[in-house]
C-alpha cells in the first residue's frame with residue numbers, strides 16, 4: 001500500500017494549507033458570490049453545504065486528486081462487486097444489497113446473494129404482519145404489544161437510533177425497549193415496565209456469542225419462565241436475529257423463530273438486515289421499507305455521481321482536510337432535531353470502530369492521523385453545555401450541523417427558534433468576533449476603558465471553526481435512510497484514503513479477553529476470597545478493594 005502522505009495531492013494540500021492559513025473563511029466569502037453554490041451538493045432529499053470550511057478551489061481540486069490517487073472509485077467498485085475488501089476477516093462488505101429494491105443481483109464468491117435477501121425480507125414482513133394483525137399472539141393468547149430488543153453495539157445502536165428518530169411513525173399502542181448493558185440494572189429497570197404475556201424479546205446478535213447480549217438474554221428467559229411462561233412458550237416470546245444458527249439453537253430459540261443475515265453485513269452496518277426487526281415492528285414494515293429505499297437512493301448517488309458532485313465523497317474529503325491539514329482531532333455531530341438524539345452515539349460506533357485504526361490494510365503503521373473522536377448532542381442542548389469549547393477552546397473541532405426545515409411537530413414558533421439557532425451557530429463559528437468589534441461594542445455601551453481592556457479578550461471569538469450543514473425537508477423514513485447511508489459511505493471513503501480496513505474491529509478484543517480472566521476473580525456478595533496477587537499493581541489493588549467491599553456487603 002503506497003503511503004498517502006507521499007502523494008503529490010497530499011503535498012499540494014499541505015502547501016494549500018500553508019498558503020491560506022493566514023486568511024479567514026469569512027474573508028474567502030467576500031467577493032466570491034458563487035462560493036455557496038460551488039461548495040454545496042444535493043442528493044436523495046439531502047442538501048449539504050460545506051462552504052463554511054476553510055477551503056479554496058485549489059483545495060477542492062487537490063482533495064479530489066487525493067481521492068483519485070487513493071483509488072476511491074476503484075474501492076467503491078470493489079465494494080459493490082462483493083470483493084473481499086474486509087480482508088482481515090475474509091469478508092465482503094455488501095450492506096447496500098440489503099436495501100436495493102431494483103432487482104439488481106449482488107455476488108459473493110460467485111454466489112448470487114440477492115434471492116436470499118429477498119426471502120428474508122419477505123419473512124420479516126410476514127412476521128410483522130402476524131404481530132400487527134394480532135394473528136401472532138403471546139402464550140396466554142393476548143396480542144403482543146411490546147418488544148424488548150436485547151443487543152449491543154451495532155445490534156442496538158442502529159435500531160434504537162432509528163426507532164427514536166421515527167417516533168412520529170410509531171404504531172399506536174406499541175412500545176419498544178432496548179437493553180444493551182450487561183449492568184443488570186438495565187434489564188431490571190426494563191422488566192419492571194413490561195408484561196411477560198404481551199412482550200416479545202428480540203435477541204439481536206450477529207455472532208450470538210457476545211457476553212452482554214447472551215447474559216441479558218439468559219436473564220430475560222429466566223424472568224419469563226419465573227413469570228408464568230413455560231419452556232414450550234419460548235418460541236412465542238423470543239426471536240433471534242443472527243448469522244449463527246447453531247448458537248441460536250443451543251440457546252433454546254427455535255430456528256423457525258430466527259431471522260438470519262450474513263457475514264458480509266458488518267455489525268455496525270446491520271440495521272438494514274434482520275437486525276432492523278425492532279424498527280419494522282415499531283413503525284410498521286412499510287416505513288422500514290421506506291427507510292431502506294431512502295438509503296438505496298443515496299447508494300445510487302454514491303455509485304454514479306462524479307467525485308466532485310458526490311455527497312459522501314465530498315463530506316469525506318472535507319473531513320480529511322479538517323483532520324489532517326487543519327488539525328481537528330475531534331468531530332461533533334449536532335442534530336437540530338430532538339428525535340435524532342441517538343445519532344451522535346450511533347455515529348460514534350460507525351465512525352470510531354471503523355476508522356479508529358493505526359495500521360494500514362497491509363499491516364504497516366499509518367503515516368497520517370486517522371479517524372477523529374466523534375461526539376455530539378442535539379442542538380440547542382449542546383449550546384448550553386460544550387459549545388463554549390467549540391467557539392473559544394484551544395483546539396479546532398469540526399462539526400456537522402443537521403436540521404429539517406419542517407418539524408414533525410410544529411408547535412408555535414419552536415421550530416423557527418430552533419432553526420435560527422442552527423444557522424446562528426455555524427455563522428458564529430465561522431465569523432467569530434474580533435477584538436476590535438468587541439471593543440467598539442463595549443465602547444458604544446459607554447463602559448469604562450479599564451473594563452473594556454479587561455473584558456475584550458474574553459469576549460473575542462477566533463472564528464474559522466469549520467462546519468458542514470446538512471438540511472432536508474422533514475425527518476421521514478426516506479431522508480433518515482439517506483442520511484445514515486451518507487455517513488456510511490463517508491466513513492468508507494475516508495478509510496480508503498487513510499488506507500485502513502474500515503470493516504474490522506480487532507481493537508475491541510483485548511478488553512473482552514481480559515474481562516474473561518478477571519471474571520472468576522470477582523467475589524460473590526458476602527464472599528471473602530484470598531487477596532489476588534496477579535495483574536499490574538493498579539488492577540490488583542482495585543480488584544482487592546472491590547472484593548473487600550463486596551465481601552463486607554451485608
Ligand code: F6P
Pocket residue numbers: 152153154155204205206207208209210213267268353505508
Ligand atoms: O465488540 C464490538 C462488536 O463486535 C461490534 O462490532 C458489534 O456491533 C457488537 O460487538 C455486537 O456484536 P454482536 O452483534 O455479534 O452481538
